[in-house]
Amino acid sequence: MLAAERRDHLLGLLTREGKIVAKDVAADLGISEDSVRRDLRDLAAEGLCQRVYGGALPVSPAVVDYAARQAVTPDGKRKVAAVAAALVPPGGAVILDGGTTALAVARALPRDLACTVITHSPTITAALIDHPKAELYLLGGRIFKHSAVACGAAAVEAAQNVSADLCLLGVTGVHAEAGLTTGDAEEAAMKRALAARAADTYVLASSEKIGTASRFRVLPWSEVSGLITDADPDHETVEAVRALGVEIMAAGG
Amino acid sequence: MLAAERRDHLLGLLTREGKIVAKDVAADLGISEDSVRRDLRDLAAEGLCQRVYGGALPVSPAVVDYAARQAVTPDGKRKVAAVAAALVPPGGAVILDGGTTALAVARALPRDLACTVITHSPTITAALIDHPKAELYLLGGRIFKHSAVACGAAAVEAAQNVSADLCLLGVTGVHAEAGLTTGDAEEAAMKRALAARAADTYVLASSEKIGTASRFRVLPWSEVSGLITDADPDHETVEAVRALGVEIMAAGG
DNA sequence: ACGATACACGCAGAAACGTGCAAGACCAGG
DNA sequence: CCTGGTCTTGCACGTTTCTGCGTGTATCGT
Structure with missing residues (x-):
């Protein structure tokens, strides 16, 4: 049994039965209680369950099914997404970019949060x-298939008609000098249009994006309020970006 | 065994069994674990699977049950969808409504058909x-959650900027006197706007819709080119509709 | 307060991992 | 048919990660 699979199993148990007894699960799966405890500790650290003596409980009854769904997204992205989702104020409006990290943010939005996306x-x-x-x-607008988002003139024009408190932007490259970059010009323009319609722009960047640059510039750092990343806060690029006045939000790297 | 073949095998395993254990696959195929790992790494890089310690998992649980979900599309809808998909001319443009039947049409579009949807x-x-x-x-436009489609003024306005050869419309009720009907006024208006932008409008109606009517009128029969249904061609309503000059396309009911 | 249970921590063996390297397969051009 | 180049594959190596066990500590129920 794969470790990741076991974690899924635990989250599944949590949603189906509403609780986990470490001892029972260990016996069921034929593994040591230590492993179960370790998994539960990790899940709890990510906010996916609440650790209690003897086992674990769902963090809140409402979030159980989305927790299970997002269990398969890579760790880094999930952490970044959790931090980003917490930025969305109740009743507020958020512009959400495309991409897998943004998708993780969508899944991480609390079920009881009333907001406009x-x-x-x-x-x-x-x-x-x-x-x-x-x-x-x-x-x-016209769908740009590579990243599965609407791009082009019509999409940019549609963006002109909305406003939001917050824009959460995914990018391909995060580099101190190059700024935020992505691999397609149309997409870059679209991201720019989105960022322009929000009071604050925060960038979602799981650690593998840090220090890399792609062909097309999206935004200079001056237009960015903050960077949400699970990378090491001492990373050279992160340090440099912080020095440029961008707020760094660490996602427990 | 060809490398590409092996990759297919891996993806197949992933959808059928929901996981891959590198060690087992290597033993099964009589190749080294290194090769399996290399393949998995490549697939993960393409976003086709998620790499985990010991093997790999599907990128999203949705992928696993995608096949299952497709299988549960009722026979009627699938037949209707197949007939409808065949109406789309190569190189042509089709306006596709929302709803489960339209979704089935989307899935039924041949993979080698170049068209605009x-x-x-x-x-x-x-x-x-x-x-x-x-x-x-x-x-x-604003998303109308009940049926998961864009509705409202912005959506109608956006529709004014497109034209197509064909519009495939799903409805809730198909009735000889009441015409085509649906349960929401906004949705009805949207469907009307879509139908107006296409040279021909065909209605997708699996048999359970025939002879029923909902609250809001979408279109009168005069605006409809054809009705695609798996219902009995001798059904009273179908006969009546045919008498109104609407082409009936039987989907092997 | 006390025994029982659950826990965290450290450790060591095992398993899985990435990388570099060399042998072989494959292809294209001469 | 040969030759040079590229690509794939399996192996060896050092590294990282996981797992189960022992130990001592914290927490629970009585």
Whole structure:
């Protein structure tokens, strides 16, 4: 049995039965209680369960099913997403970019959070259809298949008609000198248009993006309020970006 | 065994069993674990699987049950969808409504068919992202959650900027006197706007819709070119509709 | 307060990992 | 048919990660 699989199993148990007894699970799976405890400790550290004496409980009854769903997204992205989701104020409006990290943010939005999500990603829209309180606004246009988002003139134009408190932007490269970059010019323009419609722009960058640059510039650092990353806060690039006046939000790297 | 073949095998395993254990696969195929790991690394780099210690997991649980979900598409809808998909001419543009039947149409589009699909449904867009040759155009707007499509003024306005050869419309009720109906006024207006932008409008109606009517009128029969249904061609309503000059396309009921 | 249970920590063996390297397969051009 | 180049594959190596056990500590129920 794979370690990751075991973690999923634990989250599954949590949603189905509402609790986990370390001893029982260890006996069921034929592994040591230590392993179960270790897993539970990790999950608790990520906010996916609440550790109690003898086992674990769901962190809150409402979040159980989304926790299970997001269990498969890579660790780094999930951590970044959790921090980003916490930035969305109740009743506020957030512009959410496309990409897997942004998708993780969508999944990390608390089920009891009433907010408006504006996005050009059909994938993210689909993921939030089930969200009980989120109001969704989809920016249409020609779909750029590589990243599964709406791009082009029509999409940029649609973006001009919205405003938000916050823009959460995913990028391909995060580099001190090059700024934020991505691999497609249309996409870069779209991201720029989105960022321009929000009071604050925060960048989602799991650690593998740090220190890399792609062909097309999205934004200079002056336009960015903060960087959310699970990379080491002492990383050269992170330090440099901080020196440029960008708030660094560490996601427990 | 060819490398590409091996990759397919891995992806197959992933969807069938939901996980891959590198060691087991290596033993099964009689190759080294290194090769398996290399393949998994490549697949992960392409976003086709998620690498975990000991093997790999599907990128998202949704991928696993995708096949299962598709299998549960009721027979009727699938037949209707197949007939509808065959109406899309190579190189042509089709406006695709939202709803489960339309989703089935999207899935039924041949992979080698180059066409433009215009839709206000993020779900359908997401389903067609993988389609190798389909050009996608998404109509944005406020998302009406009940049916997961963009509705409202912005969406209708966006629809004014497109034209297509064909509009495939899903409805809730198909009735000889009441015409085509659905349960929400905004949605009805949106469907009307879509139908107005296409040269021909065909209605997708699996048999359970025939003879029923909902609260809001979408279109009168005069605006409809054809009705695609798996219902009995001798059904009273079908006969009546045919008498109104609407082409009936039987989907092998 | 006390025994029982659960816990965290450290350790060591085992398993899985990435990388560099060399042998072989494959392909294209002469 | 040969030759040079590229790509793939398996192996060896050092490294990282996981797992189970022992130990001592904290927490629970009585």
